[in-house]
Amino acid sequence: MEMASNLFARCKAATLLLGVFLIGGITCGLARAAPEHGIAMYGDPALPPDFVSLPYVNPDAPKGGRITFAEIGGFDSLNPFILKGTAPWGMRMLGYDTLLDYSWAEPFTLYGLLAESITTPPDRSWVEFTLRPEARFSDGSPVTVEDVLWSFETLGTEGHPRYIGAWKKIARAEATGPRTLRLSFARPDRELPLILGLRPVLKKAQWEGRAFAQSGLEVPIGAGPYMVDTFEPGRHLTLRRNPDYWGRDLPLNRGKYNLDELRYEFFGDADVAFEAFRAGLVDVYREPSAAKWETAYDFPAVAMGKVIKAEIPHQRPSGIHGLVMNTRRPVFADWRVRDAMLHAFNFEFINATLTGSKMPRIQSYFSNSVLAMRPGPAEGRVRELLVPYAAALLPGALEGYALPVSDGRASNRRNLRRAFALLEEAGWHVDERGVLRNATGTAFTFEILLRQGDTETQQIVDIFAQGLERLGIAPQVTAIDNAQYAERTDSYDFDMTFYLRTMSLSPGTEQRLYWGAEGVTTPGTGNLMGMDNPAAEAMIDVLLTAHAQEDFIAAARALDRVLTTGRYVIPIWYSPVSRLAHSARLRYPETLPVYGDWVGFLPDVWWSEENRE
Known part of the structure; x- marks a missing residue:
């Protein structure tokens, strides 16, 4: 207590005698810190110290x-x-x-x-x-x-x-x-x-x-x-x-x-x-x-x-829910392949078949909230935050991006044509037997890992697999019990699996656990896709240090663009x-x-x- 009193006295003297705020302001600010009944990320708590409930x-x-x-x-x-x-x-x-x-x-x-x-x-x-x-x-x-x-x-x-x-x-x-x-x-x-x-x-x-x-x-x-x-x-x-x-x-x-x-x-x-x-x-x-x-x-x-x-x-964000692709696996390391998977996934037909088209689609990780990326090109503060990392961004992050939309028919012809073009750009071609292969002759195949007993997810994957077959891809679907599933996903031992990540109205430190580079190798994080992007890391830094709500919202919207245009997850619906x-x-x-x-x-x-x- 004596040390704190002396410190305050020195601060007060410095301010009164020298009139230099920058000399004593920071230290005095520390001394003035007072006990409070609560704390808000921005502003003050809504409830007073004597609140009843x-x-x-x-x-x-x-x-x-x-x-x-x-x-x-x-x-x-x-x-x-x-x-x-x-x-x-x-x-x-x-x-x-x-x-x-x-x-x-x-x-x-x-x-x-x-x-x-x-x-x-x-x-x-x-x-x-x-x-x-x-x-x-x-x-x-x-x-x-x-x-x-x-x-x-x-x-x-x-x-x-x-x-x-x-x-x-x-x-x-x-x-x-x-x-x-x-x-x-x-x-x-x-x-x-x-x-x-x-x-x-x-x-x-x-x-x-x-x-x-x-x-x-x-x-x-x-x-x-x-x-x-x-x-x-x-x-x-x-x-x-x-x-x-x-x-x-x-x-x-x-x-x-x-x-x-x-x-x-x-x-x-x-x-x-x-x-x-x-x-x-x-x-x-x-x-x-x-x-x-x-x-x-x-x-x-x-x-x-x-x-x-x-x-x-x-009133919370939609979060992300859908099929996540593990970029640690070579088959999904190329963003064009992931984009092809997004085009091959016939959301409109699946939604009509399983929900009667009653469920809105997740458009981005923070959709349904003020934190969501806005349509069209990045503008204003969002663009300022992203431009220094342009080399690490995928197409659409700055220019504008929207998920592929089908005509709702089972054939999904237009989007499958686009998917095939993307796969060709990434070095995959269909052989005389109708199998998609790369230049070394390796067939395009991967495993979709599911939990046993998840009937709705199985139905979604079954329809998705039918579209992939038209591209010459025959995925292997594996359903395992909860303990095995947790062990494999915690160690990132999968190619594709179903993924759910909820979001709050105040994203912060947990975002680094979800998308941070450390999660590429550290087991048990939320970074199932294995993303390693300096732009995402930088946007999280801004989230954690922003003093103004405007900067916080801009950082969240910029992060949403990085995540969504990364094409890591094939999103389904939210409620x-x-x-x-x-x-x-x-x-x-x-x-x-x-x-x-x-x-x-x-x-x-x-x-x-x-x-x-």
């Missing part, structure tokens, strides 16, 4: 009841923070608390959870968190600064790759008091205080003498609202609300975590899971198919009002609503978060009316 919850929601989910696949680990093994998603989201937590009514604003306050200077060169004295793990032991620092280092060095990038940006991590810790950053990154505020906090003592990176089934000790009750690997998992949860009375948690029991039943495929829902063994079902939503929900429980069909709108069929005894608030049915919605703000007839 989040705007999209029912603060008077009753406690009690249960919900049963249907999950596809299985699990063989209860550690959701490492690359090895498969853990249930509910473990990470509901079993552990973080220093800060979201308000999903804002694009990217966090409020104190384990931390009662956050302090960071205007340049966000460091961040300091002060822990709440009442914060406890599920075994009743206090959450300490030592636990937090150990969690950050362990996750950053031994955890899943999604945690490693942020840890590398920390120059120093230290305790600054009995309940305070400070993280100083090696380079500018305005998002980093928020990202680190979302790191899960683990109990250090539980892991002493054990290898953290090894998967296992030991019941974890977390500080979150739910604890593991019962489980059978690969079959079911039950989480039970902790009656002594330390944070149950916080304004941030009022109206949340109302259900006493969350049960996850695991099924081999989506068809079996849906039949379990129809039979009343499952309480809620997310329906991805617009066509099935209209035709398959005529069973008695719906007619009797025991099951409710709900459509939850959202501007989530389709949820659920038991009538389950309810949710009338006011919806801006992200809709996403993280933080189900089961977080739902409740049960157990006595409803």
Whole structure:
């Protein structure tokens, strides 16, 4: 404290006596950093320090009841923070608390959870968190600064790759008091205080003498609202609300975590899971198919009002969903080949066949939002950002680009002609037997890797394969179980596979995990396509350092152009609503978060009316 007082005095004297702002401004700015109840990526948090509850919850929601989910696949680990093994998603989201937590009514604003306050200077060169004295793990032991620092280092060095990038940006991590810790950053990154505020906090003592990176089934000790009750690997998992949860009375948690029991039943495929829902063994079902939503929900429980069909709108970007091509494999290293695949994929016919043309197509990675690339040539600030990297850009990034559109007929003749021309330019030709080969005589073939039981994806691929056959290409379609699929995709052992990457309204550090060059060789990242593009890296840098929202939006739109024109993914459709069929005894608030049915919605703000007839 004495050092801070002296520093402030020196700053004040320098300003008053010399009148030179540039001499003392930066240092004084650091001294003026004050504890806050929350932090926003841009501007100030919408909620005041004395807020009562989040705007999209029912603060008077009753406690009690249960919900049963249907999950596809299985699990063989209860550690959701490492690359090895498969853990249930509910473990990470509901079993552990973080220093800060979201308000999903804002694009990217966090409020104190384990931390009662956050302090960071205007340049966000460091961040300091002060822990709440009442914060406890599920075994009743206090959450300490030592636990937090150990969690950050362990996750950053031994955890899943999604945690490693942020840890590398920390120059120093230290305790600054009995309940305070400070993280100083090696380079500018305005998002980093928020990202680190979302790191899960683990109990250090539980892991002493054990290898953290090894998967296992030991019941974890977390500080979150739910604890593991019962489980059978690969079959079911039950989480039970902790009656002594330390944070149950916080304004941030009022109206949340109302259900006493969350049960996850695991099924081999989506068809079996849906039949379990129809039979009343499952309480809620997310329906991805617009066509099935209209035709398959005529069973008695719906007619009797025991099951409710709900459509939850959202305002988030479409993200990317479709068939991703692995550029680490020679067959897809040439962008012209990837472009040919885009032309051979008859989206309009597939959409008409499987959804009745009801689903809009994903046009780019951030479509359906203000962050999406605009039609036509790049202009203004977007062009300024991209021009220095023109040599690394593919056709369309600066000039303008749109996905191929067919006439909707099964033949897809025009686009197949274009696909064949692109393949010829890339050195592929059809031989006398109708097989596409390169100059060495090697046939054009590749594997499409799918999850077992994914019926809709299989239907999409079957139609796609028919178009490829007309080009002299006979792909091999391989369906494997979830564990094998995770192992192969984590190690990038595939040619083409189905890919889903959701996007938020505030893209940031995670973009480097998705598209960064390090992911070309580092296993387990989101960079399944293996892209290595300096333009993408540069746009992510601008995202992370932008002070003005205008620069942030321009960087996102420029990144969207780099990704979309890279021709890495054959996109399918997205839905501007989530389709949820659920038991009538389950309810949710009338006011919806801006992200809709996403993280933080189900089961977080739902409740049960157990006595409803």
